[in-house]
Amino acid sequence: MKTLVAGVAVALAAMPALSSAAQPKVSLNDIEGEVMCPICGTLLELADSPQAEREKAFVVGLIAKGRTRAQIKDALVAQYGPEVLALPTASGFDLSAYLVPLIGFALAASALAIGVLRWRQRGGPPGPGLPGPRGPSAEDAERLAADLARYDL
């Protein structure tokens, strides 16, 4: 019985350690490259204004409380609104930040495909096989024969 109780106690003691191990620790460096300093209009990691320092202190405080990356970002959004996130939102005009590259890629791929098709069509229908090496012209053959005749090998 004592062994069982001791085992349960050890397991309970280990649980917080296990749960914290499951959550990768986040650092200020991880966060400040993904959020903005809304007042400065730059990434938080590039800003060193008093406002940015307060925002960094806010993030450090949340890290100290064991908050996850997502929870910290949510807290920043609650404070400053969605524009604090460095990534544009997937709605409204900001959606174009995602759509324009996709549309551009699709257009480029289509243009490439059309170009390749036209290039192949312009080359004419493929022959029965690869053309063999062309022989020398009659003039060259005559000169070759004359040269060879001069050498008695």
Added chain:
Amino acid sequence: MRTRPLIAFLAVVALVGLLGYGLLSKGSTGVSVGEVAPAGPLPRLFGPGSGSLAEYRGRWVLVNFWASWCIPCRQEAPALESFQRRYASPSFTVLGIDTRDLSGDGQRFVHQYGLSYPQLRDGDGQRAHEFGSTGVPENFLIDPQGKLSLANKGPVTAAYLKHYVAPLLAGGRS
């Protein structure tokens, strides 16, 4: 092949349209004297729930956009509090709007300067943007009909409040 120029033209038109939409949707706004001021709800700086300028319809309201990190805001806070203590009535109040600020910092600022007037929060700065504000502090006097009567970019002083705001309150005109 006339389709290629047409496609190129349509692509350019679409791109220009997209840029134009972006500029219009994020362009500058603002309210001019005589126009109705934005009065949508904002979260309260203290406690849950929201408040709005619309709640004060029928009163003169001096809307003060401020932030705890703003040095001039610290300089004008005593003048605003003094003015509020002297003129607060059923027909007038100062309304503070803490903008682009951490709520904890804003709350500390209010305690530090002993501000007694109501406070709202504009975390993303959208309301300040709607007013046409480009920085902090900025002050907007709203008349009882909810229209902008006076705007001041930068900090107000006791002298400004006495000479420009108080006469309007006393006269009751908009």
